[in-house]
Amino acid sequence: MTMDYFLSEEEQMMIETARTIAQEKMKAVREHYDEKEEFPWEIVKEFAQADLCGVYIPEEYGGFGKGIMGLVLVVEELCKVDGAVALSLAATALGTLPILIAGNEEQKQKYLPDIASGKKLAAFGLTEAEAGSDATGMRTTAVKDGDYYILNGTKCFITNGGDAETYTVFAKTNPSRGARGISCFILEKGMPGFDFGKKEKKMGIRASSTRELVFNNCKIHKDQLLGKEGHGLMIAQATLDNSRPGVAAQALGIAAGALDEAVTYARKRVQFGQTISSFQGIQHMLADMATEVEAARCLLYTVARNIDKGTGTRTSKESAMAKLFCSETAMKVTTNAVQIFGGYGYCREYPVEKMMRDAKITTLYEGTSQIQKNEIALNLIKESAKAK
């Protein structure tokens, strides 16, 4: 049987749509995009046409209104086939969440419909060369000048950088206030003083663009400020609470895809006169992989449902748990999938080596596994202290 997660008809509809696109449109071109490191615009058009880009965006802004659970289901299904191409959609969600969380009505009306329809992609600009896990170390500044802010600085490792139209960017408006001196702004590609730097050459997720954002006296109107001045880091943290399940879904999808490939291969590959799936050594590997994937899915779906329920309490701990567990599972499962394929698994002719390369990023971005553990432990201690 397949585990029943009591999904609604609309949720099954999203999965089915994502699966059709993954199987009919993405599978045939995944090697091409990995090899050429091109941005997969033809597939992004398919996502847009099928209404997948706005599954998590409320209906009043042109989305499908299915929350983080909707995003998780779609991303997982797409990533079973290709975790890199699907990132165009998942990273757009990351860039859009600050607007959903902190945007005023005008900003939501202005930016969300084009993102929901897939006409525009978004990106999230927090990381800098000297500010990775420690976001407060950022050097980008936004200096107020009448009705405007002047931005200067460089962001790095920005997914969808250069290909997205809408950017949510964090900068220091008051460097002396540390964590409370950071603000969040909406920027648009083409604004004077806003350029793109080098494109990174990466181990995996090679169909996804990762670029620098360069601000050189970039003058933006104060209407572009998201939320209040100084609230930037809070917006970033709330965003990550909602977006980490998206990374977890990417990891889960890659793991589930690798598991499928490994089972199919083990049933076909004959050595010593029998299929390798008849060997207990292989069987136990597959059993572990399947159990870990299912456990990861249980945790992730439950966290996503909790987020959508909107209890008003932060889900930092649970989101971090889902991301930590799913991404570490993805690394283990894809590594074992390559092991089961043997030498063939190491060759680009078979899909599992790419899955292993793509999986690695999920333990790194939006907080490394170690940062997730910090988050989980910190919240455990806080909860315990509160209980007393």
Next chain:
Amino acid sequence: MNIIVCIKQVPNTTDVQIDAESGRLKREGVESIINPFDEYAIEEGVRLKERIGAKVIVITMGPPQAETALREAISRGADEAVLISDRAFGGADTLATSYALSGAIKHIGDYGVIFCGKQATDGDTAQVGPGIAEMLNIPHVAYVRKIEDINDKTMKVERMMEDGYDVIETPVPALLTVVKEINTPRIPSLKGKMAAKKAVIKMLDAAAIGADTQRTGLNGSPTQVMKIFTPPQRVGGEKFTGEAPEVAAALVKKMTETGLI
């Protein structure tokens, strides 16, 4: 203006099974799908709507289950769907089917372009499209691979031929049957699927379209299927192997023996 798309439900050809005794198609438990060529007709109807602005109405004749195909057509972008269903339509051949469909199209009215797939993958006759056009007394172009231009009065289309293509100008209204080269059907969107779920499928019976029941179903079908059978498989010929001179000698000997030379 209405754009009408005629579709048919057919058994999924990837798992067609023939009953060895009766020689008939086993329909029980076989999934029904939209005739693949009709998917191109739906897509072209929707593209034409996006190009010139019109309403796409998809119609089919069949039992109540055919509603599934109509809902799928709505998920692919059609605006409305009409099911022509009546016991009196049962057992129709291509002539009676063309009659019933043309009656429904007249009933709907204000039609500009009517699309059909070039043929259905079950019967493979390719007759119903042209048949409808004849009954409506409008021109038709079969095997269309592109609509070049269209306005209220005329359209210019490309008809695929074995050795190239013809460019044909025809007055509007007209019926076009389309080939798979004309487009790539879109994947049903989420909003399309929601629309399909909510859509009210209009039902028309023989009386509603004013059909003469002597011309519908079995009554109106001059074609009667006597027998359906799987042709016996050809047995492979004899193969000679070895060096060329020996093979040539053996071949000549065989041909002489069998009186071929």
